[in-house]
Amino acid sequence: MLSWSAPAALAVAGVLAFAAVSKLRDLARFSDAVAGYRILARGLVPVAARTVVGAELLGAVLLAVPPTRVWGSALAMVLFSAFLIGMGSVLRRGMRVSCGCLQTSERVGAGSLTRTGLLLALALFAGFGAGLSFEPVQLLGAALLAGVVFGVAALVSRLDAQPAAPVVGRQFEIGTDVSDFAGGGDRVLFAYISPLCGACRAMLPEFRAVVGRVPVVLVSSGEFGEVRGYLDGQGSDLPLVTGPEVFEANGVPGPPYAVLTDSSGSILAHRGVDRPEKLAALLGDVGL
Template sequence: MLTWSASAALAVAGVLAFAAVGKLRDLDRFADAVAGYRILPDRLVPAGARAVVGAELLGAVLLVVPPTRILGSALATVLFSAFLIGMGSVLRRGMRVSCGCLQTSERVGAGSLTRTGLLLVLAVFAGFGAHVPFASVQLLGSAILAGIVFGVAALVSRLDVHPSAPVVGMRFEIGTDVSAFADGGDRVLFAYISPVCGACRVMLPEFRAVAGRVPVVLVSSGEVGEVRGYLATQGVDLPLVTGPDVFEVNGVPGPPYAVLTDASGVVLAHRGADRSEKLAALLGDVGL
């Protein structure tokens, strides 16, 4: 059984390395994800983001070197435990934020919790057989273990009670007549944001710029005064709709997200909008 611990070490090392490289490619975006958790003070967020990436790279190296595997196991255990605590804090506070886990814009939810929990188990298991040497067959074992982790997490994510996406052709429910926002045009862009979403802060100027081409309405589940105050600090003055269920009723998984409707409120297109390229692609899909 302990021979599988070496496979576990390789699997965890591969995940840590993959995650760290993805974050290094866009460290600012990862820092925004860290800020979205609202755990660290703003001034410590850049240092915290770099510390996480450095720890992931160090953990990966320690795990693949047999004499230091036990140290790598300990470091990975601390990392995944910290990640779980952070995710749990987000969910407990009812926040919808980007996970910042891998090279995706996945929100914190049942899937990310499951994956991180299983990786924590593998990280602990990797330390039990620190004396077991690596063998080529263990590469296959690591692939099997990683496949199980990501497969189970994907299944749990699919079974999550939160809706995964709007449906083109559905009626957009915003609690008021969508035509009131159309300003005589035939399209309205609803941009989902949150004051606790780092990527949303980055995208606010993009949404404001698009308002010159199509009416833009910001949508948030936060309290209206809080959201208005947040927008004022960002220098953004766009129409705002708030409500506790604005995400669930329209099947929006999390901010930042963009939903384009016609003037009657029928969904024409939708897409996660954590990058300007994605927003441009959404508008391009409908010829805007």
């Protein structure tokens, strides 16, 4: 039992260190992810984001040093337990938000819950390795344990995944006549956004820049007044459509995402557009 506790400690330390560094590279994006859980008041989000990153770094250091592994184990268990509570709250409310776990586009779901639960178990196990000195072979054990955790989580995520993507040729469902937005043209670009999405905020000027080539309509699942106020604050005057089912109705996995239709509402092309070059590629696919 004790022979695997040291590799468990190193595995959790590595995950915490990687998570913390990835969040530090774009702390604003992580703060947006924390805000997306809608658990904390907006004013507390920056403090919470920095606290999580600091705790992850401290936990990684404590777990890497044998005499302090008990403390590192306890801190890691607190972190993973808090993450599980937050994810569970999101799922109970039927929300689809970014996990914020490793600064990827992954959304909260069965995969992220499984991974966090397994890491919690490893963190508990790691506390038994306080008296074990470091040996190089422990690194191999740590890599194996981390691989198992992420492999199982990926498998669960794949099994749980619901096919979600707009279908070319299918009618775009937006709750209103698409031709109202065409302005006499034959194409309309619907750009899915969220006020809590950092990449969406960065893409707003890019959406505005292509209006001369194709009419652009922003789409969000938020409350209209709230989203409109956010857009006004960002200096965006693009038309806006909101509704609780705008993502599910068209199979859109998450923002920022763009769907290009003809004036009758038939879907011509679609893709995630978290970078300007992806938006350019989408328009290029249809000769715009």
